[in-house]
Amino acid sequence: MPAKILFIGPMGAGKTTAIAAVSDVAPIATDVLNTDRTQCDKPTTTVAMDYGEIQLEDDMVVLYGIPGQERFDFMWSILAEGALGAVLLLNHERPQARQDLLDYLDAFPELSERGALVVAVGRAGATPGQALQPYREALGARQMALPVFAADVRRKTDVLLLIETLIANAEMNAWT
Numbered sequence: 322m323p324a325k326i327l328f329i330g331p332m333g334a335g336k337t338t339a340i341a342a343v344s345d346v347a348p349i350a351t352d353v354l355n356t357d358r359t360q361c362d363k364p365t366t367t368v369a370m371d372y373g374e375i376q377l378e379d380d381m382v383v384l385y386g387i388p389g390q391e392r393f394d395f396m397w398s399i400l401a402e403g404a405l406g407a408v409l410l411l412n413h414e415r416p417q418a419r420q421d422l423l424d425y426l427d428a429f430p431e432l433s434e435r436g437a438l439v440v441a442v443g444r445a446g447a448t449p450g451q452a453l454q455p456y457r458e459a460l461g462a463r464q465m466a467l468p469v470f471a472a473d474v475r476r477k478t479d480v481l482l483l484i485e486t487l488i489a490n491a492e493m494n495a496w497t
Contacts, residue, residue: 323381325403330410331421332389335443337371339474340384343481344373370400397428406437406491408483414444419455436494438467439487445471
């Protein structure tokens with residue numbers, strides 16, 4: 322059975338883009354016209370899920386992107402069932418990006434508590450080390466040690482690093 326990895330995060334964080342960057346098959350997206358331009362000014366938004374597949378060595382991995390709008394949060398638990406873990410994508414340019422981190426940790430406690438979650442911060446600017454600090458501090462305040470990366474989800478190498486780190490972390494934590 323293939324491993325299942327989620328891409329989670331708020332609307333506009335790059336979930337659809339990340340899956341498209343690495344999928345070995347044409348990704349399936351459920352994008353529709355965005356009627357909530359105040360939350361995120363982009364033309365379309367995901368309403369059910371994104372789907373992609375990637376072959377890593379001998380293992381097939383299926384990728385699911387959750388809808389980022391809270392009004393579709395009923396899909397989150399459905400998609401999370403049986404997931405190996407999740408890549409949490411955050412847009413550093415959003416004023417509430419640190420709060421987004423906390424909200425998604427709360428929404429997916431079964432993944433974050435077992436270390437099956439990797440945090441990827443997009444649009445981190447010229448000094449990504451400084452940009453990542455608030456997220457690391459927020460995790461530290463919760464006594465959580467999760468990988469935090471600056472990433473450009475348009476780049477296949479960045480997304481593959483996130484997936485491979487997630488798999489390694491999930492497997493390592495399964496033994497502890």
